[in-house]
Structures are given as structure tokens and as C-alpha cells.
Amino acid sequence: MTDPSSASALWWAVVVSGVYHGINPGMGWPLSVSAALMRGKASQLPIALGVLGLGHLLAMMAILLPFSLITVLVENQRAVQLGASVIVILMGLYLLWNRRHPKYLARVHPARLALWSFLAAMAHGAGLMLVPMYLGISASSGMNHGHGDHMMADNIANAMGVAIVHTLAMLAAAAIIATIIYFWLGLKFLSKAWFNLDVVWALSLVIVGAVGIFNLM
């Protein structure tokens, strides 16, 4: 069972996952560079990043909030954590097996950054990556406060907290890369900074899920 001392480790994991998503070109930093360049203003860069961040945040909440509800409704928290970890692993395995990219992302209008960011995060299971961490954090705060009337509110607050901390870390990482390319390195480095993270990403999901199961033992 998760003890309170590991809660801070889990929060750090939330931050690290945010940085990781921010670095991944698939989560949108190249789009913020192109949006700012197309509009011809550096001031568009933070705006584009902010809008991408909003989409990402919504995608995180869309996954975490249902889980916060489930943890209230289901008595056996271990079963929830186990089930969630299995889902995360399955998503990772699915992405390993199906390496095709979702075509519908290409149908989004290039100016609809929030929608694109939301769909990209959903398609890649970005929110799922947070679920085992969130459930761990929830379990440890649940141990602190016991099963009371405040549990629902606590759960939602935790979910929002995880989503916000993660998204801020994601934005910080994306902003650093986008800013360096926009102001200093130039577009030549766009293709150089672009690594294929497909397999690494899918494996990350599998590992996060596996760690989630391991922690239950």
C-alpha cells in the first residue's frame, strides 16, 4: 500500500511526466512555433502555447475525473488501481502494435490548437499515463483523512491538482524548446530536435502501468 512518504515521489512523477509530454513533438511544441511564425509575431508564441496547454489540461481532466468518481463508488481501491494499471498497460501495448497515426488529427484546422492538442493527447493515451500516479496520490491522501464525506471533493481536487501540475510542467518544457528554436536556433533545428518517440512512448505507458501494479504488491 502507498504510504504518505511516497506521495511526494508521486507528485514528482507527475512533474516528470509533464516535462516528458512537453518535449514530445507529438504534443504540440512544433505547432506553437509554426503558429507564431505564420502570424509573424513573437507574442503569438506564448498565446499558442497557452491554448495548446488548455487542450492538454482538458484531456488530462477528461481521463482523471472519471477515475476520481470510480474511486468513490468502488469500495475496493486496490481493484481500481489494479484495473487502471492494466488499462494503461493495454494502451501501451496497443500503441506498440498499432504504429499507424490517427488520421483524424490531420482533419483539424491548423488554427484550432486547443482542439488539436486535446485530440492528440487523447489519441496517445497521454492522460492514461497519469492515472496510476493519480490513484496513488489519492490513496495516500485517503489514508490521511479516512473515508469521509469529503472524499469526493478531495478526489476531484487531487485530480485537478495532478492535471494542473502536469500541464504546467508540460508547458514549461514545450515553451523552453519552442522559444529556443523560435528565437535562437531557427527552423533548421526543428527537424534536428524531432525524435521519433513512438516506441519509447508506448513503452512508457507499459512501464507506468507495471510500476502501478508493482506498488500494489
Add this chain to the structure above:
Amino acid sequence: MFRLYATAVLTLEVEFLEEYMNVRPDPTFHPTAQIAMQAPMENYGFTVMLSPDGALSDGIAVVDLNPESATYAQIVHQVIVPNKGDEFHHFGWNACSSSLSPMSGHAFLERRYLIVPGIRSSRIYIIDVKDPLNAKIHKTIEPEEIFSKTGYSRPHTIHCGPEGIYVSTLGGGGEDGTDGPPGIFIMDCETFEIIGQYEMDRGKQDKHYDFWWNLPQDYMVSSEWGLPPQYENGIVAEDLLSNKYGHSIHFWDLRKRKNIQTIDLGENHQMALEIRPAHDPKKSYGFCGVVVDTTNLQGAIFTWWRDEDGTWQAKKTITIDPQPADPDDLPELLKGFSAVPPLVTDIDLSLDDRFLYVACWGTGEMHQYDVTDPMNPVFVSKVELGGIVKDTKHPNGKDFAFGPQMVEISRDGKRVYWTNSLYSTWDDQFYPDDEGGQMVMARVGDDGGLELDKDFYIDFPKGYRSHQIRLEGGDCSTDSFCYPNV
């Protein structure tokens, strides 16, 4: 021991990754046109080999373009397909700089396959040119599959874009391709499976030829030649004189797949063919070449652009006059006019959006215009070669059959390559006495100026004519850039 084991596993993993997936984007993908111009020079060209009467199988010639090579300016390999009568015309890549689209988040395709359609057979060959000297057929898509999955026939222009490879077609369904309008279909860019029709709302569009787009601005422009009965057995003079060939260009909301505006260039502007948008996606303009104005036999270039309020406009910005000629020097088709029309059959725009090259296939000239101000193109220079009346010889003293036709510019804008055949049956009508295929190259001066290279003259094998050229690593009518020049 463990370290040894771990190293071995890691090495295996890296090898596996390199074998089965690309970890970095293809180095021939460039974010901007500007950066593409600085890329290394082309080593190979790929040129259509066309058997005009279907006696031989068509093919793709691999041409050595490396001046340091012992086989420079020679055909060094041929991919000859197993069928006859395909009629190769235009072709394109499976992937280009559009793969760096920030929307795809997936830049790891490889520029490796040429998609080569037969416009007479409706068959499509996918040719693997990873190793140009051993280029070979990777996959063949039979006509029946195209008919049943798209309702279209006679595939033509290829561009790689959102959701896959876009293929324009010149015919609809049925035997003669007039059962329903022609249009565009989409192919998967990895498996080459045909996905289906592109259009959701085609509006007034009922003929098709070329198309291109601006990916970040999300628009597409398409053009019109004519329906299959109007070209397959030769140009139909009555249709031309009664202005029945295409004379409109269509503007599309690319991702909504909807025709948002059709501009009629005027019915006398017969055959609006090549669409060349500015390569810098920040610009909202481009060009379209018109083969012939039936009121005065001029060739014309229209500049199209988007207004402040979002409506599309088009204006004739270049006209090229016909040249008076003795009817005895003219083919049957033109005798009555006592003049040879320029016949603007292909145009191409350099990657810096500065020079527009205009092939005058009838008069036998290649024009170069400075289009820095797209509304006021300035004539810079021209080269005379071939032609119905002048029949100018190449500087090496050899004949040039027909006239300058499909033109392709090197990425750096310093070399302009072109071939000579327009379309099998039309060649025979306009040039009844000519035969053969040639590919030549002209060098461009720093401030324009065009001069044929005496040592670059490729005579195609007997029985073959030549058509479109593609350059290794991309060229000026292939790549779509997703980021603006800075």
C-alpha cells in the same frame, strides 16, 4: 558479465529501431523552402519514359545528375513496367517536406517511393527508388481497384498531404470516364491502400487537372483540362473553338473538403492547367497557366490571390503572343490561323518564389519571369529550342523534337531541366513530323538569365518520349512546406 549482456541488448535494440523505424526525420524534409534551397544538390533525376503508341512498356528513367560522375547526364537505370499502354504522364513522391507538418506530430516517413499513375490504363505503380540504381516496382494497384474504391479513373497529379497521398484524376466512372465528374482520391502513405474520394462538396467542379495547396492556411486550388473524350484520341478542334475545355479554377477548404469558390477565367481561356502556389506558406497567392486564348491564340498566366476579406481573385498578369507563320509550315490543325500559338503547357516556380518558368510548347521557347511582385511579372529571359515553326536546334547541334514542355527546377534554383512531349496523341497532331524524347538543362544566372548547357542533352531510347521529371530529394513542384520563411 551483466554489463556485457546489457550492452548486447542495447546494441540489438538500436539496430532493431534503425531497421524498422526512422528515429529522425528524413534529411530531405525541410521546414521551409528557404532551408530546402540550401540542401545538397540533386544526384539523380527520374523521368517518364513514354511509349506513344503502346508498342513498348512505359517506364521511369533514372538520370545521373551528378557532374562529378562518369555517367553524368546519362540514363543509368530504367524501371520498365510489365504492362503496355499505361501512358505515364505525371508522378510524385510518397512523402515530402509536408511530413514535417506540426499537425501530424509524425515526421518519420521516408521519401522513398514514386507514385506513378498510367493516365490511359488507370493503373498505378509504386516504385521503390531508395537505391536509385536498383529502383524497382514495389507494388502495383490495378485499375479495377481504383474504379471500385473511388469512382474515378485516369489518375494524374500526386501530392503528399494531410491524411495521406492525394491523387487527382482526369476521368469519372464508366468506359469513357464521363460517368460522374473526375476528382481527387486519397491513398494511405504507408500501405498505399486506396482510401476513397476526397471531396465532400465539389460545388461547380466538373473537370479536373492539377491541384496544390497551402497546408497551414488550409486551402487547396484545383484546375481543369477536359474530359477523357476531349483528349484521349487527340485534341478536339470543335470543342476548343467552342470553348468546351476547362477554364475555371476552384478554391477548396482543404480539411473540410469543400469547394468554397470557383473562378471562371473566361471561356476563351481554354485549358487552365498547372497550379503553382507560392512556396512560402505565409503568402496567399499563386499562378495558373492557360494553354490558349481562343480569341487571339495567346498563352496566359493568371495570378490568383486571397483578398483581405477572404475572397479569392484572379487576374491575367502575363500574356504571350502567337507568332505569325506560313500555313505551309503549320500542321493541319493550325493552318487556318497563319500563326503558331505559344501553347503554355507547363509552368514552374523556383523555391524562392522569384522566378516563374513558362514552357511555350508551340513556339518552342522557355520563358523566365521575375514574379517577385506577383501582380507585375517582369520578363527576364528566354531560351529557344524546338518549336512547330522555328524548330531550333540544341547548342550541341542536335535536334529537339516537339517543344519545351514539362519543366523542373533544382532546389537551389540554378538548374532548370525540361523534356519535350506533351501527350501522345497531341504530339502527333501539333508535330506530325517529329518523334523522340529528349531531356535538357539550362543554367540560371545569379540575377536570372537562362542558358542551355551544351553538354546536357539526353536522347531517350528509340520508341520512347519523355514527360515529367522528379529530382532526388525533392524539387520545385513536389514539396509542400509547413513553416514560413524567416
